[in-house]
Amino acid sequence: MKLLPGPLRRRRGAAAEDGRPAGAPVDGDLRRGNGALVQDREEEAERRRRREAAVEVPISVAAWVDERTGSGPFLRGLLYRKVPPSNWFYTLGSATMFAFLSQAVTGVFLAMYYRPSATEAYTSVQHITNDVFLGQFVRGMHKWGATVMMILIFLHMGRTFFFGAYKYPRELNWIIGVVLLVLTMVMGLTGYLLPFDMRSFWATVVAVNLNSSGPIIGPYLADFLRGGAEFTSVTISRFYAIHMLLVPGLMAALIGAHLYLVIKLGVTAPPWMKAEKARELAKEEI
């Protein structure tokens, strides 16, 4: 009982006192006389109280959480912080993040059916495509989601480049961004092998061979990716672990850091926007 917010507690008490049978006439029925009218008014007021109490529930839940975590000021700061006048180009970063989340969700469903071995990979993908309910749809969303994410990340990078957003004080966020770009490409490379059809297999063979042409670490990197000198089941499970554990984990952490910096530093104002007053102030004081 103590857990319930005040208004709800009051409501419960009121309900217990009210002994009228269910289904009794409610609205102003003159035949029921004056007493009934008063009762109607009370019920009307009661209903209003109930409505108000319902509105208060989320507020008091938030208060309950805040009392225990102290996250209120942080969340207020997060939600009501001012964002400089922006335009639609500024949505590309969060759109990239949304594509990443979509990949994560569809990826989880694919992982429920996918089996990473040279003998089973192809048949399990075939099973997903042909038998599993909505399997082909989810696989398609994962496949085309990769394309969309790749386009969005390049557009977002272009936006930050042309708007000069990589300059002081946001250099570090640019660097995190470049790492995210590389990791996104690694996702594209490792995911391409997993269906294990002809095209994906041979494209990956060539890609890994390309790696091995690198100086010094090239051959070792290729051997690491293959898990030996040849393409085997080990290669598939290795690519799979990289594709669904290692790199997404890294990316999630880095996206967190990226967003932390965005919130901490604020997003840039469009470069053509000028704060005249600040200019004059700055001139005066120097």
Place this chain on the structure above:
Amino acid sequence: MNAREKEQYLREYYVLKGKGKPFFPYTIFKDGAMATLVLVVIIAMTILFGAELGPKADPTTTTYTPRPGWYFFFLFELLRVVKPPALVFIATVGIPTLCLVLLILLPFFDRNPERHPLRRPIATLAGILTIGAMAYLTVEGAVAGSPTEIDMKVSPTLEPGKAVAASSGCLGCHKIGENGNSGPGPPLTKVGARLPKQAIARTLLNPTPPMPSFSRLKQRNPKEFTELVTFLSSLR
């Protein structure tokens, strides 16, 4: 940027930020609208293009089309531009690594405090040229097919070898007569004049990357392998 420019930027940013609107609900609304659009586009592409699955990978066959995902076309295409084998590692590793280092270090060598794209013409031009080059390489990579036909008149004894060559994906990287892509591998139109039969066989078994090894073909189907080598050494 020196200390004064930094200070000035921070002040100006502070004023502009004060003129803005709160993140909630304004930014959230825009981001949400964009996220919905992204979702709609992904679903539309899924419905329009589906998710096909090619034939099962067979490591012992050589009839394949080595094509990466489209977002790697520009890297693959770079290989075709750089021809001399000694320089291949420049295309495979050198240029991408260099570009990446330049990209990471960008905030450190571009120290101009100006942010307007039109008032920093060098950076803007470099950006546009980079995008242009990447788009060009991607489109080139997309049109460069992996044909499986060789239109060349050869004597009937060489026909089987020609068929093996045509179906083994060599054309993805080599030009043979009028067919195939001119790179990343050297043209094979006159390879017989350049290399003795043994050397060709050795190349197929132990090639320099990125060319894949065809030793499996020899193990599995020595007859086809011999026909292929005979066909190649007849090209002069």
